[in-house]
Amino acid sequence: MSEALFRLENTWHPIEGDEGGGFVFVLVNLSDKAFSGFKLAYTSLTRVKADPRCENASFLRRHANFHQFAPPEGFVLAPGASWRFTVRDLWRPAHHRTDGAKSAYVTFQDGSHAAVSVDDLLLEGYSPPAPARLLPEGEVKESFFLLPWPAEMTLTAGESLPAALYPVAGTLVDDLKALQVVNGLHRRLFSAAPAIFALTPHSHGLPLVFQSETHLQADAYRLTFAEAVVLAYGGSAGRQYGLTALAQLLHGARQDARFRFPVSGHIADHPRYGWRGCHLDVSRQFYPAGDVSRLIDILAWLKLNVFHWHLTDDEAWRLEIKAFPQLTEIGACRGPDEPLLPQLGNGADPVRGYYTQEEVRHIVAHAGRLHIDVVPEIDIPGHSTATLVALPELTDGQEAPDSYRSIQGYPNNALNPAVEWTYTFLGQVFDEMVQLFPSKILHVGGDEVAANTWMGSPLALASMEKHGLDGTFGLQSHFMKRVQEMLRARGRELAGWDEVSHGGGVDPNGTVLMAWQKPEVGLDLARQGYDVVMTPGQAYYLDMVQDDAWQEPGTSWAGTVRPEHTYTYEAVAEFPPALKPRLRGVQACIWSEHFLNRDYFNHLVFPRLPAIAEAAWTPKDRKDWLRFAALAPLSPRY
CATH class of the missing domain: 3.20.20.80 (Glycosidases)
Structure with missing residues (x-):
């Protein structure tokens, strides 16, 4: 990335009789040279109309979110000096700090370009308050970490945690492979956390029994907790969801003292909707x-x-x-x-x-392994x-x-x-x-x-x-x-x-x-x-x-x-x-x-992506906003 020779500061202010209000731009020369005959381009989702009114600038062109202006004829921008200009006739008013210029650059007379540093939009006369609290404190009524919350669950919390869950002797190779897929998923998402599953017996571990049950729907599973954990599943998707539930239970109990791992009880679970999607x-x-x-x-x-x-x-x-x-x-x-x-x-x-097509094949195969x-x-x-x-x-x-x-x-x-x-x-x-x-x-x-x-x-x-x-x-x-x-x-x-x-x-x-x-x-x-x-x-x-x-x-x-x-x-x-x-x-x-x-991605996507996941999986009468507020901060982020 080119070093920024300039900084652009942008402010929005209301204008009586003009619903869109106006921008004030100030371009500061941070170099040790004077410049003239240049043009300034910026990108912004708050766009100007076809022939915007400007003060101390000429409007050159707009293409979608791309805007370009020039200073008055003969203007010289000296080192450390600034060029201030205003623009009105916007399609809409600005409402938030991301509604202004997202980027900018200067184009010189010889056609070369220089980087311009730009930050979020300011609001005239505005002093920002403390940030809003997007989630309440939350309330843990049942001491288990599961997100999305299952359709049916009756569990008793234990006082200790197993070192790992391991498959009993004679477990089928397809079950072992499924276990390893979820083990790998957990390791990628929480690379510093201890492993959830082992493939061989562990002296302080808990045995895991797999049972394929054809009467269950393909994406359903049932977990029973006792001296061993029994995972019954209808199809390979249900098996993965059951293993993921086990991984969440143990991971959550290891990360937060409010949560425990079950010693008895059961979970009977299946998704509310068949399409539970995320677009990018x-x-x-x-x-x-x-x-x-x-x-x-x-x-x-x-x-x-x-x-x-x-x-x-x-x-x-x-x-x-x-x-x-x-x-x-x-x-x-x-x-x-x-x-x-x-x-x-x-x-x-x-x-x-x-x-590339090779990358696409890899991503599609990766997603397929995760159903x-x-x-x-x-x-x-x-x-x-x-x-x-x-x-x-x-x-x-x-x-x-x-x-x-x-x-x-x-x-x-x-x-x-x-x-x-x-x-x-x-x-x-x-x-x-x-x-x-x-x-x-x-x-x-x-x-x-x-x-x-x-x-x-x-x-x-x-x-x-x-x-x-x-x-x-x-x-x-x-x-x-x-x-x-x-x-x-x-x-x-x-x-x-x-x-x-x-x-x-x-x-x-x-x-x-x-x-x-x-x-x-x-x-x-x-x-x-x-x-x-x-x-x-x-x-x-x-x-x-x-x-x-x-x-x-x-x-x-x-x-x-x-x-x-x-x-x-x-x-x-x-x-x-x-x-x-x-x-x-x-x-x-x-x-x-x-x-x-x-x-920005993490701030906007979380906790709302986990919220949609629970709305897609959990029956309406099993949803609980305060429980979700307690669990959501432990979800992985991008």
């Missing part, structure tokens, strides 16, 4: 393969079983496709001199990153700026280059359903994806296509007339139906965001749609015959702020999502009995616009 957006920010595997380990510890991998978006294409190397050679890099401009925290240095299904997503037809920059032949050359803009401010960012080569391209992408991802579900996005998309494309208008289609969403439905048939031909079912249902939708048979905009959307989708995964931003989007205070990081378009609301939210609440079978389950979504570092 790797387009806005790139997560190395090892970090993705770490998150998958955390999901396994929490008994979540779906990893929804959001691999493409406007900001980057992250999946190696051998038929189209341009997708990652061009579409996975952002920088001042790259085809994709800096966004969401990028500065003077180019940033790049994608997953986690990896559902890949390429987001189409919208959110495709990176794709279209890498493969401009996918555009209608007769369409004006800025005939519509997405809600994030990207011009002409959707694949054109009337360009026939679009389907050839997607077919080759799908051919490679089905070789990489064994999941029977492939997610194709379908969200946030602007209402006037393609209306300036002669090819699209001709296609609409030929097929009798009504507007943007009629054309999107036509596109999605073709995509659905392409997936079916490859043995895959279509998943998408709730907008896939617009304009006529697709065949609901075998289709899974995710209700994200608001909770009542899920019920409407179920009425239309779609299977539904509930992931409303108002409860399950983990980039949302957790408190109203300015100092709380995150975004707030869906409101303030406190951990207690995430925990207590009931996805099935409005579903009548006849439609409840349509509810596949629930899912957390980790959108990465605000996750510039690991600390």
Whole structure:
């Protein structure tokens, strides 16, 4: 990373009669040279309108979250001096410290760039209070660490702890392998903690007996505690969940004096929902393969079983496709001199990153060993700026280059359903994806296509007339139906965001749609015959702020999502009995616009990810907010 020669400080202030308020920027020259004729670029989710009013600066351009300004003609920024300018006509007011500039850089007259240090947004006249307490003290009513809490449990606490749990003689090799998988999971998550399981008898250990019982459902288990621990399981998933429960019980008792290991009693357990998911957006920010595997380990510890991998978006294409190397050679890099401009925290240095097919196979295999299904997503037809920059032949050359803009401010960012080569391209992408991802579900996005998309494309208008289609969403439905048939031909079912249902939708048979905009959307989708995964931003989007205070990081378009609301939210609440079978389950979504570092990630994702895990597993009448508040701080973090 380049050394910062400048510092940018940014403050937001309200303006009477202007709902968006305004920014004050101050650029400080930390070098020993004077500069003139330069330009300042910054990235911010609080975007300016098309022709913002400025004082002491000229607005040059905006592309989505990228903004560029210049000082007045003849201005010289001397060493130690500063350039102050103001900007108004913002699309929305700032509400939190992460709503300002995330990164910045200076471009000199010779085209070179210099790094600019920038911190979170300040609020004029604001003195931050003590941070909000996101969890209460909590209350341990039963002295056992289990998260998620089981469906049924009657246990007696012991006074001592076994040194390890070990399998009895004659244990089958498949059971030994399963035990070792959970041993490895615990070791990766808690590398300084003593091992939970041994593979051979230990003088101060406790024997473990495995029993396969076909009458139990595949993901159910039963634990009985006495002179030995008996783990009965219905299938390999149930066996893993039972071993994970044992690992949690012993690990928790070792880490916190409030918890004990059982000497008698039983646990009878199975999940509430079949789909217990977590989504990760790797387009806005790139997560190395090892970090993705770490998150998958955390999901396994929490008994979540779906990893929804959001691999493409406007900001980057992250999946190696051998038929189209341009997708990652061009579409996975952002920088001042790259085809994709800096966004969401990028500065003077180019940033790049994608997953090779070898890395994908490793991650998918790792998840599979932990009974986690990896559902890949390429987001189409919208959110495709990176794709279209890498493969401009996918555009209608007769369409004006800025005939519509997405809600994030990207011009002409959707694949054109009337360009026939679009389907050839997607077919080759799908051919490679089905070789990489064994999941029977492939997610194709379908969200946030602007209402006037393609209306300036002669090819699209001709296609609409030929097929009798009504507007943007009629054309999107036509596109999605073709995509659905392409997936079916490859043995895959279509998943998408709730907008896939617009304009006529697709065949609901075998289709899974995710209700994200608001909770009542899920019920409407179920009425239309779609299977539904509930992931409303108002409860399950983990980039949302957790408190109203300015100092709380995150975004707030869906409101303030406190951990207690995430925990207590009931996805099935409005579903009548006849439609409840349509509810596949629930899912957390980790959108990465605000996750510039690991600390932000941990602050926003925890404790809400464990809260969703318990909501996905534990029956409503077994949930307890104060118990959860006591247990959640012991969960592993990213």
